[in-house]
Every structure is written in C-alpha cells, then in structure tokens.
C-alpha cells in the first residue's frame with residue numbers, strides 16, 4: 001500500500017463515519033431549531049398527507065381548500081402529484097407558508113415510473129438481486145426526475161395465498177428470499193444515501209401481516225401466532241429497516257384483533273424501540289379512519305388518538321389528525337411530545353433529502369426530459385423481463401423455436417394485448433411504448449415470413465366463442481403459440497379471486513387447439529400463480545411470463561427463440577387446486593406424513609387431491625441441463641462459533657450456455673419447536689457454458705441454523721441437521737447430515 005492509499009484508507013475508516021455523524025448532528029440540530037419555531041397547528045400540519053389529484057385539476061372548492069391548507073402550513077406531504085410542472089407549482093404554494101417547510105411528493109412507483117418493469121412478483125422469479133436492484137434504481141431515477149421524493153415501495157409482505165390479488169406486488173412466499181429482495185429494492189430506490197437526485201425514499205409496507213389476510217380476501221383480518229409473525233412475516237421488514245429504509249407504512253388489517261394502524265406493539269415496541277427505527281411511519285390510505293368500522297375506535301377523534309399513540313406518524317388521507325389532534329393535545333389526551341417525535345422524524349427526512357436547501361431540487365425540467373427519454377432504460381427493462389420468465393415445461397424440447405422455415409400460429413386473447421403487459425400499479429406509463437407478444441415474435445422473423453394470428457376468445461365472460469378460425473390457422477401451422485391469462489386488472493389491490501383458474505373460455509380454447517394435434521406452446525401472463533391443470537398436463541411447453549412490463553413482447557420472444565436461455569425459478573408455490581391453499585414448501589412433516597401417495601388412509605392427506613403442488617417453489621427449467629455431483633462438507637460436526645463449508649460440483653451437461661439457480665435448504669431434525677421440512681438458506685445464480693463445470697460453495701454458520709425457539713429467542717439448538725442442495729424445493733439433488741454440538 002502506498003502513502004496515498006494509506007491516507008484514503010484512514011479517511012474511509014475514521015473520518016467518514018465522523019463526518020457522517022457530524023452531518024447527522026447538524027440535521028438534528030436544524031430539526032430541533034425549526035421545531036421550536038413551530039406552533040401546534042404547524043406541527044400537526046406536517047403529519048397530514050393528502051392526495052393531489054384535485055390540487056392540479058380544474059378550479060373547485062376542494063382545490064381551493066387544499067391550496068389554502070398548503071399555504072397555511074397544514075400539509076406535510078402530497079401523494080399523486082407528479083411531473084416537474086405540477087410539483088413545482090404546488091411546492092411554490094408551500095413556500096408561501098410562514099415557515100416555508102417543503103412538501104414531500106410521494107407516489108406508488110411500484111415497478112417503474114415511465115419505463116414499466118415486470119411486476120415485483122415476476123422480478124422475484126429472476127432470483128437476481130442485482131437485476132432487481134437496478135430495476136428499482138431506474139424507477140427511482142425516473143420518478144426523482146419528475147419531482148417525486150418518495151415511493152410507497154417495496155411491498156415486503158410475505159404472501160402465500162394466490163387468491164390475494166396483491167401477491168403480485170411482493171417477492172412471493174419465502175422469508176429468506178423476500179428479505180434479500182427487500183434489501184435490494186430499498187438500496188435500488190434510495191441509492192447509497194438519501195439526497196441524490198437519482199434516488200427516492202423507499203417505504204417498507206405494509207407493517208405488518210397484510211399478506212396473511214384471512215382467506216386471501218383483501219383488507220381482511222389477520223390472525224397468527226407470535227411465532228409465525230416473528231419467523232415468517234417480520235424478517236423482511238427488519239431487513240429493510242437495517243438497510244436504511246426511510247419510511248414504513250402500516251396496514252389495513254388487524255393483527256390478532258388489533259388494527260395494525262393502532263397497534264403499538266408493532267409500531268412502538270417492535271419497530272421504534274426494539275429495532276430502534278429512526279424513520280417515520282405513514283398510515284395506509286385512510287387506515288386511521290378505518291379503525292372506526294373495524295370497531296376499534298368510537299369515532300375519528302378516538303381513531304386519531306389511538307393511531308398517534310400507537311406510533312403512526314403521518315395520516316394518509318383520513319384527515320383525522322388534521323381535524324382532531326390539536327383538540328386532543330389541548331384536552332391533555334395526547335401528549336405534545338408524541339406530536340413532536342412524529343414531526344421530527346418527518347422533518348429529518350426533508351432535511352436529508354436536501355429540500356430545505358432547495359425545495360425544487362427534484363423539479364428540474366431539463367433533467368426530467370433527459371431522464372424520461374433515456375433509451376437505455378428500455379434495454380434494462382428487457383433484460384430484467386427476460387430474467388423474470390419461468391419455463392415450466394418443455395416436452396421433447398419444442399423450445400426454442402427456429403426462426404426460419406417454421407410456420408407459427410399465434411392464438412389467444414393476449415397475443416396482441418399491450419395494456420395488460422404492464423399489469424397493475426402503473427403511475428405514468430405510456431402504453432404506446434409497450435411491445436405486444438405479436439410484435440416481439442414478428443420482430444424475430446424475416447419480413448416475408450408469414451405469421452398467423454387469431455384471438456380465439458375474450459378473457460372474461462362465458463359466452464360460447466367460435467373457435468373455427470383459431471382451429472383453421474392452427475391446422476395450417478407447424479407450431480401454435482398461445483397467449484392466455486389474466487387482464488391487468490384481475491390482480492393487484494382489491495382484486496382477490498376465489499377461482500384462480502384461467503378466466504373465461506381460455507382453457508376450452510386451449511383444449512380445442514390442442515386437439516388439432518399440433519404442438520402447442522402456452523405463454524401464460526398473470527399477476528399471480530394461476531391454476532391450469534389441462535394445460536399443465538397437455539401443453540408441449542409452458543412459459544410463465546407474469547406481467548413483464550413495456551418490454552414483455554421482446555423479452556418473451558427472446559426466450560421463445562432461444563436468444564435468451566430462461567433462468568427464472570418460481571418464488572411462490574403453484575397449487576393444483578384452490579382447495580390446497582394456502583400451500584407452500586415450508587410445510588410440516590406432521591405425525592402422519594404421506595410417504596406412499598397410494599396409501600393415504602389415516603395420513604395427513606386429502607382423499608381427492610395430492611398434497612403436492614402443480615409446481616413447487618424454486619422450480620424452473622432451462623434449455624440446457626445441469627448435473628449436481630460430489631457433495632462435500634468441510635466437517636460433519638460444528639460448534640456454535642464454527643463454520644462448515646458445503647461444496648459440490650455443478651456441470652452444464654446440455655447444449656446451451658445457461659444460468660442455474662442452485663438452492664441450499666436446511667432442515668433441523670428435532671427442535672424445541674417443530675421445524676418445517678426444509679427452509680431456503682442460500683442460493684446462487686451460476687452461469688456455465690455448455691460442458692463447463694464449477695465448484696459451488698455455501699457457508700453454514702450458526703445463523704443459518706437458527707430459528708425462533710420455544711421462548712421466541714433467535715437461537716440454534718444442538719442436534720442433527722439435514723443439508724440439501726437442489727434445483728427446486730421439491731427436486732433436491734444432494735443431501736448430507738451434520739451435527740451442531
């Protein structure tokens with residue numbers, strides 16, 4: 001190391017943390033000084049968040065009232081105001097307020113701002129943390145260029161019920177994978193440090209338990225053991241908090257009888273005390289007021305009191321804080337110190353973003369134009385989209401398709417669809433940018449190659465459609481590619497379904513086309529795991545494409561023609577039928593496990609369905625094949641302070657270069673609390689050329705063997721562990737035993 005490097009090292013190790021803490025002090029001091037100047041009304045003003053649809057619309061009484069509230073310092077944040085022009089205009093009103101406290105502009109930038117990326121569940125199927133982080137970064141960059149400071153993402157709710165429409169917005173069923181994806185997304189949105197004009201504040205939502213809404217019905221109650229809460233649902237939130245997520249959002253559901261919004265166990269005890277979280281908590285839309293119909297608060301005033309006491313810092317659209325908090329403080333029901341704490345948390349973020357130095361920092365017209373027209377974003381979106389595709393079946397290697405000499409018939413209601421490709425939660429999408437599957441396939445073929453097309457049927461509705469034309473073109477083709485699934489608005493918020501089969505007549509269309517005897521490749525597009533038993537049994541190939549965003553058509557065509565070798569793996573279990581739900585891979589053995597599927601009498605089984613899913617968590621095929629051999633453990637026994645290295649040889653035994661997601665699962669054989677049959681504890685996405693081979697290693701330490709024991713302490717218990725390496729949760733290739741001493 002030369003002198004220059006030595007000095008740089010000293011600065012990094014010693015001076016940077018000091019400088020960071022000095023800057024922190026400065027912000028804290030600035031917050032305190034500002035707070036001293038604020039009246040109670042101005043403080044409460046910071047705790048209100050309004051939706052801005054009307055504030056930028058035509059003149060109306062609502063608009064006048066809102067503008068007056070902003071001018072009088074009664075609003076801390078606006079949601080749904082976007083674009084440099086509008087954010088500038090509204091921020092200018094805030095600058096007329098007595099203390100000139102800037103507004104925070106927030107928006108649901110869930111999977112892209114202008115460039116729409118795959119829905120979050122699809123991206124989770126990539127198991128590619130760098131790609132996921134980059135996707136969030138581009139979304140943040142575009143949003144920040146359009147005046148946005150804060151996105152209500154990522155949703156880090158673990159979801160194990162595909163009836164729940166919001167399963168599309170998260171990372172799937174697994175706590176380990178979900179926690180890593182939560183961190184990737186937070187870092188992608190926020191960048192290294194808040195304040196960059198290519199980053200926005202992230203928001204870990206919905207705290208907590210929302211994904212476990214009873215019977216998969218949105219906004220429903222949640223009832224779960226403490227054990228389940230700590231082991232399955234809280235870790236992604238903790239991971240997001242540790243990664244520095246700027247804000248949390250609470251949730252609509254109750255948790256064991258207490259609405260999350262009025263839940264001080266969650267927000268005060270766990271989040272703010274135990275985890276020492278310094279950011280702020282925003283309520284979900286109207287969730288403070290909703291504690292009244294829940295039967296937890298007498299009226300809006302009571303709801304406001306319960307929410308602020310429980311640790312909800314900002315009121316999104318209930319207007320209960322605005323209407324009642326001042327009175328509650330004056331009556332002595334709410335200590336002013338609680339208001340001060342909430343205000344400080346919010347002001348701190350405004351300082352960190354640099355808004356006090358320049359309230360228009362994010363509202364620069366030139367940057368908006370440059371960033372939103374950056375053609376490179378499309379290329380990134382296409383790359384993320386093709387990584388998100390999961391190949392479920394490829395009988396006789398019908399895929400990849402050849403580009404020449406093959407007559408293809410494209411059949412199905414989603415072949416030419418554009419809007420559906422973007423899925424739910426788009427905030428500024430430009431539908432003219434979307435590539436349909438038809439366009440994607442056409443783009444791969446020589447100009448004069450004939451491409452047959454027929455819609456076949458609609459997605460919704462049960463009118464008997466006429467399949468004649470579809471069957472006619474199927475008869476003329478060498479191969480049929482069908483595009484089937486849901487419309488964009490069949491999953492997402494408030495889109496729970498009891499029947500998650502393919503809607504309408506689509507499966508009938510498939511069966512009719514299949515009966516022509518032509519090979520059929522089915523591309524399924526949806527915002528959730530669907531049930532499609534006939535297709536699973538009879539299709540020659542199945543490509544699960546979710547909703548892939550603007551570049552959907554190109555990305556799917558890349559996979560269909562082998563320009564990209566699929567590498568996605570399911571982040572969530574696909575059941576065979578609705579009766580199996582909730583179904584996941586972390587199930588328990590029970591006292592009566594089914595060992596022989598033929599003999600299920602008095603076993604933990606169904607008499608009308610297997611226990612196993614249609615497709616298991618972690619499953620996904622490639623155009624090449626991989627072999628797993630030579631498992632070794634560096635030791636068969638370890639003490640709590642040791643590490644054991646698990647290694648094996650991965651070989652690409654097929655004809656194509658490709659990536660394999662190798663998965664490490666662990667099973668604690670006997671414990672003070674019964675453990676699932678397996679739990680994901682590591683994975684790697686490994687690229688190998690055809691014929692290439694690599695040694696892959698995972699390190700097992702105490703952490704990987706720990707769980708919440710019978711006293712709810714995170715600990716590893718001595719005993720035997722099964723170590724499993726697999727290509728899917730139900731396709732374990734190598735196993736070994738080890739002992740924790």
Ligand code: BGC
Nearest residue numbers: 079108152205206284285493
């Ligand atoms: C959703 C939140 C979202 C908020 C603001 C609510 O209905 O549950 O996830 O961030 O609306 O749009």
